[in-house]
Amino acid sequence: MELTLWTYEGPPHVGAMRIATSMKGLHYVLHAPQGDTYADLLFTMIERRDQRPPVTYTTFQARDLGGDTAELVKQSVRDAYERFKPDAMLVGESCTAELIQDQPGSLAQGMNLPVPIVPLELPAYSKKENWGASETFYHLVRTLLLPMQPAPGTASREPVPAVIAREGRRPRVNLLGATALGFRNRDDVREVTRLLQDLGVDIHVCAPLNATVADIRRLPEADANVVLYPEVADTAARWLQKAFGMPIVKTVPIGVLATREFIEEIGRVTGVDVTPVLERERAGTAQADASRSMLPWYSRSVDSTYLTGKRVFVFGDATHVLAAARIAKDELGFNVVGIGTYDRAFARAVREYAASIGVDALISDDYLAVEAKVSELAPELVLGTQMERHIAKRLGVPCAVISAPIHVQDVPARHSPQMGFEGANVIFDTWVHPLMMGLEEHLLHMFRDDFEFGDGASPSHLHASAAAVAPAQAQAPSSDRLGTLATPRTFANSPTPTPIDAHEPVAPEAASAVGLTEEEEESRPVSAVRTPVTVVTWLGPAEAELKKIPFFVRGKARRNTERYAMDHGISEITVDTLYDAKAYYGR
Ligand code: SF4
Numbered sequence: 001m002e003l004t005l006w007t008y009e010g011p012p013h014v015g016a017m018r019i020a021t022s023m024k025g026l027h028y029v030l031h032a033p034q035g036d037t038y039a040d041l042l043f044t045m046i047e048r049r050d051q052r053p054p055v056t057y058t059t060f061q062a063r064d065l066g067g068d069t070a071e072l073v074k075q076s077v078r079d080a081y082e083r084f085k086p087d088a089m090l091v092g093e094s095c096t097a098e099l100i101q102d103q104p105g106s107l108a109q110g111m112n113l114p115v116p117i118v119p120l121e122l123p124a125y126s127k128k129e130n131w132g133a134s135e136t137f138y139h140l141v142r143t144l145l146l147p148m149q150p151a152p153g154t155a156s157r158e159p160v161p162a163v164i165a166r167e168g169r170r171p172r173v174n175l176l177g178a179t180a181l182g183f184r185n186r187d188d189v190r191e192v193t194r195l196l197q198d199l200g201v202d203i204h205v206c207a208p209l210n211a212t213v214a215d216i217r218r219l220p221e222a223d224a225n226v227v228l229y230p231e232v233a234d235t236a237a238r239w240l241q242k243a244f245g246m247p248i249v250k251t252v253p254i255g256v257l258a259t260r261e262f263i264e265e266i267g268r269v270t271g272v273d274v275t276p277v278l279e280r281e282r283a284g285t286a287q288a289d290a291s292r293s294m295l296p297w298y299s300r301s302v303d304s305t306y307l308t309g310k311r312v313f314v315f316g317d318a319t320h321v322l323a324a325a326r327i328a329k330d331e332l333g334f335n336v337v338g339i340g341t342y343d344r345a346f347a348r349a350v351r352e353y354a355a356s357i358g359v360d361a362l363i364s365d366d367y368l369a370v371e372a373k374v375s376e377l378a379p380e381l382v383l384g385t386q387m388e389r390h391i392a393k394r395l396g397v398p399c400a401v402i403s404a405p406i407h408v409q410d411v412p413a414r415h416s417p418q419m420g421f422e423g424a425n426v427i428f429d430t431w432v433h434p435l436m437m438g439l440e441e442h443l444l445h446m447f448r449d450d451f452e453f454g455d456g457a458s459p460s461h462l463h464a465s466a467a468a469v470a471p472a473q474a475q476a477p478s479s480d481r482l483g484t485l486a487t488p489r490t491f492a493n494s495p496t497p498t499p500i501d502a503h504e505p506v507a508p509e510a511a512s513a514v515g516l517t518e519e520e521e522e523s524r525p526v527s528a529v530r531t532p533v534t535v536v537t538w539l540g541p542a543e544a545e546l547k548k549i550p551f552f553v554r555g556k557a558r559r560n561t562e563r564y565a566m567d568h569g570i571s572e573i574t575v576d577t578l579y580d581a582k583a584y585y586g587r
Contacts, residue, residue: 006387008342008365008405012122012132013094014039019136020090021053021180022208026140027086029077031069031104032094034059047181047411056080058097058104065100073104074111081113087213088144089113090136092120116213118143128365130231130317130343133179137208138235144216149243157245160223161271171270172202173249174222177233178209183320183404185209187417188228192253195420196226199263200272208232220244224269228252228419231317231343254323256293256331256424281421293424298432299332307435308333313379315339315362315370315388316403318346320418322353324383324402327427329357338362338377340370342385367391381435386410398434402427536565542573560585 009015013030020028021043030036037057043049058076060069077091091108093100105119118139122132157163164171175192178185186209193203204222205215219225225237226249240246247269253262260278267274281293299307312334314325318341328334340362341350347363354361362373371391374382382392382399386407392399401410402418417423538546549557557578564581565573 004366006367006390008367008385008387009129010039010042011095011124012127012129012135013092013120013124014042015129015132015134016090016092016120016122016136017043017053017055018129018133018179018181019140019208020055021049022178022210024210024212025087026054026090026213027080027084027088028053028055028090028092029058029073029080029104029108030055030092030094031058031060031073031076031097031100031102033096034061036094036096043180046406046408048408049180053180054084054086056084060097069100070102070107073102073107077104077108077111077113081115086115088116088118088140090118090120090140092122093124095124098124116143128343131345133232134235137232138239140208141216141219141236142239144213145220145240145243148217148220159271160247160269163223164271170200170202171223171272172204172221173224173226173266173270174204174219175206175226175228176237177227177229177231178206179229179232180209181404181406182209182229182232183317183402183406183410184416184418184423185229187415188419188423190415191417191420191422192226192228195253195259195263196266199266199274199277201266201270220246222246224249226266230319231346252319252323253419254320254423255327255427256295256421257326258323259293259420259424293421293428295331295424295428298428307432310334310381310435311337311377311379312381312383313338313374313377313388314402315341315382315384317341317343318350320403321350323418324427325353325357327424328383328431331424332428332431334381337379338373340364340373371395381431383431400430400434533566533569533571536562536571536573538573542575542578545575545578557582 013032013036016028017030017039020026034057037059040052040055043053044051056076056079058069058072060072064072073091077089080086081089089108091105093102093104097104105117105121108117109119111117118136120136120139122135127135158166160171173196175189178189189206189209193206196203205211205219207215207219219240224247225233225240227233227237230250230252237246237248241248249262249265249269251258251262251265253259260281263274263278266272312328314321314328314336315338316324321339321341325336325339329336336357336359338359339350339354339357341347342363342365344363344365347361350363351361362370364370367387370384370388371394374388374391374395374397379397382388382397383402384392384399385403385405386401387405389399389401389407415422416426418427546554546558546561561573561578561581564584565571565577570577
């Protein structure tokens with residue numbers, strides 16, 4: 001364990017809290033020091049839940065360590081049962097409590113309470129939050145369903161199409177893996193439910209999100225399990241497959257292509273005819289409806305073609321990273337220059353995908369390593385977690401969040417799924433708009449002194465009022481040293497500027513006439529006669545101005561400006577030189 005400012009995942013007991021908080025009638029007794037109650041804030045502050053998580057902390061203090069902390073555990077379990085009357089209880093410990101070795105799960109099991117007790121042994125020093133959530137869900141499912149497991153030798157399940165034909169009903173599936181604090185889990189469940197109902201498939205149980213303890217006991221009544229988030233539900237689904245013969249639908253429907261594949265897999269597993277929905281989805285072009293996404297049409301539209309080939313870096317949990325990389329590459333035409341995950345348990349799949357597109361995978365939970373990678377690759381868009389949002393902001397790169405860990409803005413009030421066709425619409429909007437805005441801001445910044453954007457400029461569509469521009473601005477820049485856009489503000493309404501011959505000597509001029517600051521004037525060369533220049537110096541204000549340019553084009557702007565300066569005999573680069581160069585190369 002290492003101390004860090006930020007972390008992608010909390011300790012495994014936070015994963016257990018996510019399961020308990022997702023469900024109804026489940027209570028978690030956590031043997032933990034007083035300070036660990038901070039974890040409540042993750043749910044009430046970030047996800048803005050209207051209730052505290054259903055967790056009782058033993059909140060032992062330093063002075064308790066000399067006494068009987070095991071009795072403290074038992075008393076807390078007893079009190080929690082009396083107070084909350086849960087249908088089942090999870091009992092475990094946090095990192096610090098693990099060192100005391102009280103075995104709270106075993107202690108609670110020995111108390112003969114009239115509800116199932118699920119003891120949790122989550123090694124805090126080697127495992128993390130997602131693993132903790134997965135392990136907790138698996139043990140809960142197993143504890144509640146083990147008594148119902150068919151005896152060895154019982155005939156295996158009939159294929160789903162045969163069962164539903166015999167019983168004359170629609171197929172029903174469980175949705176597994178959605179949890180509290182998951183990225184858009186609430187909205188994904190709603191979207192996938194709508195999609196499945198459209199296909200003629202009912203939802204039997206959604207778990208752990210919104211499930212009761214009784215719902216968990218009903219899981220085997222469904223025809224199949226749909227694993228929405230493998231990080232949380234893969235282990236439980238595989239156990240249900242082994243113990244009850246339940247088939248698994250594994251395709252995660254994030255993106256248009258994956259949603260089509262998900263529909264096809266539902267068709268294969270349940271036997272329903274999915275062709276009408278697929279055909280309806282493929283038929284449309286420019287009209288939105290619930291059964292299709294605008295992403296394919298928008299990404300082919302003229303507005304989007306300048307996005308083709310954008311360099312993208314993708315980082316997050318494995319499920320969202322793999323889905324995002326595929327959407328970026330195959331659906332939007334971006335160039336995925338880097339990919340990685342903090343979740344070592346799923347590193348293999350990410351490595352394999354990275355190899356298939358010819359990049360190295362970054363497997364790390366060190367955000368500084370991720371930041372270094374983003375700097376090195378200089379992408380034009382970062383798709384990541386809220387950590388990458390901070391990183392991208394610092395580096396001046398557009399960013400969209402695609403994965404947990406999340407922050408408040410990733411739990412919007414509106415419906416905002418990632419899955420299904422509507423999810424693809426949301427993804428298109430959230431990824432493409434930062435690129436548009438980035439471009440817009442960059443252009444506004446670069447052209448902010450041009451006459452069209454000046455304070456006195458009238459709207460461009462009102463030609464008649466163009467003459468309203470201030471007379472001083474309407475003069476051509478006769479005193480412009482290089483005859484280019486050295487002082488853009490005075491260049492309003494001028495016809496095309498005429499650059500002079502780069503080898504022609506130029507007479508010295510007053511500094512004020514060429515827009516130099518006092519500081520720049522002091523360091524101005526005595527002779528302004530153009531001589532060959534091989535070394536140029538950036539003056540402070542110009543260097544500061546350069547830094548305002550997004551870093552992914554800054555290098556090019558620097559090189560162009562230096563080349564321009566040398567070609568024009570300028571040894572010291574001022575703010576004006578920078579904009580002169582921009583105008584010169586932009587013609
Ligand atoms: S016990 Fe674990 S979770 Fe609690 S504060 Fe210490 S490191 Fe964090």
